[in-house]
Amino acid sequence: MKGNIVVGQSGGPTAVINSSLAGVFSAAKALGVKKIYGMHHGIQGFLNEDLVDMSEYVKDDKDVELLKRTPSAFLGSCRYKMPKIEGNEAVYDKVFEIMEKYDIECLFYIGGNDSMDTIKMLSDYAALKGKPQRFMGVPKTIDNDLPITDHCPGYGSAAKYIATSLKEIIRDNSSFGIEKPTILIVEIMGRHAGWLTAAAALSRGEDCEGPDMIYLPEAVFDMDDFMARVKKLSEEKSSVVIAVSEGIKIADGRFVCELGNASDYVDAFGHKQLSGCGVVLANKIAEAYGLKTRAVEFSTLQRAATHIASLQDINEAFNVGYLACQAANDGKTGMMITIDVKERDPYQVGYSIYDIHAIANVERAVPAEWIINDGTDVSDEYVKYARPLILGELNPLMVNGTPQHLVLNKSTYRK
Amino acid sequence: MKGNIVVGQSGGPTAVINSSLAGVFSAAKALGVKKIYGMHHGIQGFLNEDLVDMSEYVKDDKDVELLKRTPSAFLGSCRYKMPKIEGNEAVYDKVFEIMEKYDIECLFYIGGNDSMDTIKMLSDYAALKGKPQRFMGVPKTIDNDLPITDHCPGYGSAAKYIATSLKEIIRDNSSFGIEKPTILIVEIMGRHAGWLTAAAALSRGEDCEGPDMIYLPEAVFDMDDFMARVKKLSEEKSSVVIAVSEGIKIADGRFVCELGNASDYVDAFGHKQLSGCGVVLANKIAEAYGLKTRAVEFSTLQRAATHIASLQDINEAFNVGYLACQAANDGKTGMMITIDVKERDPYQVGYSIYDIHAIANVERAVPAEWIINDGTDVSDEYVKYARPLILGELNPLMVNGTPQHLVLNKSTYRK
Numbered sequence: 030m031k032g033n034i035v036v037g038q039s040g041g042p043t044a045v046i047n048s049s050l051a052g053v054f055s056a057a058k059a060l061g062v063k064k065i066y067g068m069h070h071g072i073q074g075f076l077n078e079d080l081v082d083m084s085e086y087v088k089d090d091k092d093v094e095l096l097k098r099t100p101s102a103f104l105g106s107c108r109y110k111m112p113k114i115e116g117n118e119a120v121y122d123k124v125f126e127i128m129e130k131y132d133i134e135c136l137f138y139i140g141g142n143d144s145m146d147t148i149k150m151l152s153d154y155a156a157l158k159g160k161p162q163r164f165m166g167v168p169k170t171i172d173n174d175l176p177i178t179d180h181c182p183g184y185g186s187a188a189k190y191i192a193t194s195l196k197e198i199i200r201d202n203s204s205f206g207i208e209k210p211t212i213l214i215v216e217i218m219g220r221h222a223g224w225l226t227a228a229a230a231l232s233r234g235e236d237c238e239g240p241d242m243i244y245l246p247e248a249v250f251d252m253d254d255f256m257a258r259v260k261k262l263s264e265e266k267s268s269v270v271i272a273v274s275e276g277i278k279i280a281d282g283r284f285v286c287e288l289g290n291a292s293d294y295v296d297a298f299g300h301k302q303l304s305g306c307g308v309v310l311a312n313k314i315a316e317a318y319g320l321k322t323r324a325v326e327f328s329t330l331q332r333a334a335t336h337i338a339s340l341q342d343i344n345e346a347f348n349v350g351y352l353a354c355q356a357a358n359d360g361k362t363g364m365m366i367t368i369d370v371k372e373r374d375p376y377q378v379g380y381s382i383y384d385i386h387a388i389a390n391v392e393r394a395v396p397a398e399w400i401i402n403d404g405t406d407v408s409d410e411y412v413k414y415a416r417p418l419i420l421g422e423l424n425p426l427m428v429n430g431t432p433q434h435l436v437l438n439k440s441t442y443r444k
Numbered sequence: 445m446k447g448n449i450v451v452g453q454s455g456g457p458t459a460v461i462n463s464s465l466a467g468v469f470s471a472a473k474a475l476g477v478k479k480i481y482g483m484h485h486g487i488q489g490f491l492n493e494d495l496v497d498m499s500e501y502v503k504d505d506k507d508v509e510l511l512k513r514t515p516s517a518f519l520g521s522c523r524y525k526m527p528k529i530e531g532n533e534a535v536y537d538k539v540f541e542i543m544e545k546y547d548i549e550c551l552f553y554i555g556g557n558d559s560m561d562t563i564k565m566l567s568d569y570a571a572l573k574g575k576p577q578r579f580m581g582v583p584k585t586i587d588n589d590l591p592i593t594d595h596c597p598g599y600g601s602a603a604k605y606i607a608t609s610l611k612e613i614i615r616d617n618s619s620f621g622i623e624k625p626t627i628l629i630v631e632i633m634g635r636h637a638g639w640l641t642a643a644a645a646l647s648r649g650e651d652c653e654g655p656d657m658i659y660l661p662e663a664v665f666d667m668d669d670f671m672a673r674v675k676k677l678s679e680e681k682s683s684v685v686i687a688v689s690e691g692i693k694i695a696d697g698r699f700v701c702e703l704g705n706a707s708d709y710v711d712a713f714g715h716k717q718l719s720g721c722g723v724v725l726a727n728k729i730a731e732a733y734g735l736k737t738r739a740v741e742f743s744t745l746q747r748a749a750t751h752i753a754s755l756q757d758i759n760e761a762f763n764v765g766y767l768a769c770q771a772a773n774d775g776k777t778g779m780m781i782t783i784d785v786k787e788r789d790p791y792q793v794g795y796s797i798y799d800i801h802a803i804a805n806v807e808r809a810v811p812a813e814w815i816i817n818d819g820t821d822v823s824d825e826y827v828k829y830a831r832p833l834i835l836g837e838l839n840p841l842m843v844n845g846t847p848q849h850l851v852l853n854k855s856t857y858r859k
Contacts, residue, residue, distance in 0.1 A: 042615075070622040105618075105619050106620060197516070201744045201747065204521040205521060207489060207520065236850070237854065238854050265857055325743045326740075328738070328740045329617075336612065416845065429649060431646065431647065431834070441621065441625075441683040
């Protein structure tokens with residue numbers, strides 16, 4: 030590659046999104062790329078010409094290792110969606126103008142569905158206008174809902190966090206209950222896809238019975254059935270643990286979190302705040318049955334907990350970044366690196382490259398046949414699928430008792 | 445010691461309460477104690493003669509190591525408080541009757557303020573009736589509010605979890621905010637004492653600016669002042685992070701969590717549910733200023749996260765258990781092991797033994813002089829105090845991608 034490159038991160042961060050950044054960076058270094066630019070706050074920052082020279086921050090191998098151990102988006106993220114090309118050519122021209130100004134030959138975007146759409150639009154525009162610049166997608170999402178790829182970098186680490194933390198709070202919950210059972214509702218991210226909530230099943234093993242029920246957003250939530258099942262469990266058990274997706278909905282389409290006072294709340298952007306279904310259910314059980322309940326929400330902890338990230342996930346995240354850079358160097362554009370799993374046990378993984386048009390804006394749900402027991406659990410097939418993704422650890426570099434991170438700006442005061 | 449011993453765990457679990465159990469067990473083994481009984485669910489279970497033979501579960505050194513890495517109370521916990529002696533002699537006689545039946549010479553209770561009261565009452569009753577049995581307290585509480593001892597086992601690990609997780613979600617929060625700042629409110633345990641919330645300050649370092657404000661329950665919470673400070677911060681910063689104790693109160697004595705719809709909720713025992721002040725504040729800010737807000741509650745995660753426990757804390761927890769057993773063997777009764785810190789940097793620790801009467805039912809708050817900036821932060825003196833308590837890690841034994849635990853009963857189905 031003769032020109033420079035630019036790389037950006039977009040959407041909700043993950044525990045390993047910086048491993049993919051480290052992968053792109055390392056491949057570019059190995060290829061002798063002169064300038065490796067980073068977009069500060071994704072394509073939105075790029076449009077403001079807010080670029081950083083990555084080499085000023087990632088100076089040596091130790092920095093690469095620190096970057097791999099740093100949660101959230103090192104370069105900052107955004108939720109900007111490229112407008113449709115027709116009537117918005119100016120925005121697209123601006124992207125290419127900045128690329129030309131900085132002699133940028135390839136643009137890499139690490140993200141989920143929306144980010145892959147950005148890669149699709151930009152590569153389509155290049156084709157339309159006969160531009161030589163190339164655009165590559167690097168998959169990233171804890172939601173695990175990108176199609177074609179076996180799974181998405183970021184998912185394994187979030188799943189490992191969920192399984193680990195759930196095991197710990199299941200132990201906590203089971204220490205009481207000498208007279209009456211304690212009901213623990215754990216709320217897990219995933220508005221449309223239940224991949225993250227399904228990871229609650231990974232807490233099961235020789236030393237943990239795991240959650241009693243698991244509710245995914247792919248299945249309709251039946252409140253009466255739920256309450257009846259909780260009643261039965263509470264009569265038989267000293268500890269009842271239920272994992273629920275933030276996105277569970279009742280038959281009329283309303284979210285469960287809309288059914289209680291706790292979340293009659295619309296945020297500043299007019300979005301209903303999708304949190305609190307755990308609280309709604311815990312309060313309902315307490316009121317109906319007079320039981321002690323507690324709701325725990327993993328919130329952003331589940332996507333930021335790099336200290337307990339999956340080594341397999343970190344390595345795969347690095348590899349998709351590395352391979353995206355190599356593919357662009359080979360002349361590829363408008364594509365995303367995918368992960369192929371040839372064998373699950375023993376785990377054997379490979380990588381391919383796929384047309385971005387088949388990926389952008391497509392969401393992949395948990396297969397219906399993996400949702401069992403009238404929508405209250407997931408099958409062993411899910412566990413076989415997900416187990417290898419959470420294996421291994423990469424110990425954090427601990428300084429003064431906490432993990433050290435590589436940061437672009439320590440201060441968040443605006444200049 | 446010629447007779448047997450019994451050990452129990454009580455109150456809210458911690459990440460290292462089982463290290464103290466391992467300490468008592470190991471000392472008793474070394475002293476050649478024949479039977480080491482465990483109370484299933486504390487003194488409440490003991491009164492039902494619900495005892496386990498610890499040696500059936502802790503069979504070798506590997507089991508001791510696993511026990512140290514297991515969160516929550518291995519033996520189960522309870523919240524039972526011994527009644528006053530006068531008029532309730534039957535309850536006390538029952539305890540001694542069971543002790544005699546099982547030839548139990550010494551009783552150890554691992555717990556906080558209420559548990560130390562149990563030790564006081566039982567040793568008082570023994571003195572009153574001229575009974576030979578001995579009673580020893582082993583300190584444990586994430587709240588860190590026991591007097592006399594420099595700090596309490598369990599606190600260091602909870603503080604390490606808080607500092608580590610806060611660093612991670614501060615990174616997460618700071619990745620957005622390109623247009624408007626994101627306001628993150630983190631709610632931390634501690635109804636009366638602010639020790640845990642103060643630990644938010646330990647997230648600060650070369651790579652993290654830490655929270656912008658820290659609110660402890662020891663200081664009166666001024667809502668107008670809070671809102672004005674948030675407004676100013678949101679004008680200057682792209683990310684605003686505030687740590688609040690669940691127990692913060694406004695001047696008229698009401699908890700902040702009582703001020704919103706989210707928590708107008710009294711639990712089955714008639715207790716106001718003390719959670720949700722983070723949600724109340726986040727909603728208030730969103731409504732007043734139209735800013736994007738998020739509330740994260742560490743909930744029981746902060747007391748159960750043995751996977752990131754402090755090695756210093758694990759070792760001290762083990763030692764106070766071990767020394768309590770040795771002291772009882774030396775004839776001591778009605779006392780608790782305390783931790784003495786001779787130097788903080790480099791950290792130098794020792795142990796003493798203290799009359800339980802000076803400890804039971806006394807709560808120690810964060811010193812007023814450590815609460816600074818009009819009640820919105822803690823001083824460097826706090827950081828100097830707490831830093832050595834969070835140092836070091838004891839890696840979990842990972843099996844299938846999650847930490848392995850030693851469990852008494854995997855199933856929580858009632859027999």
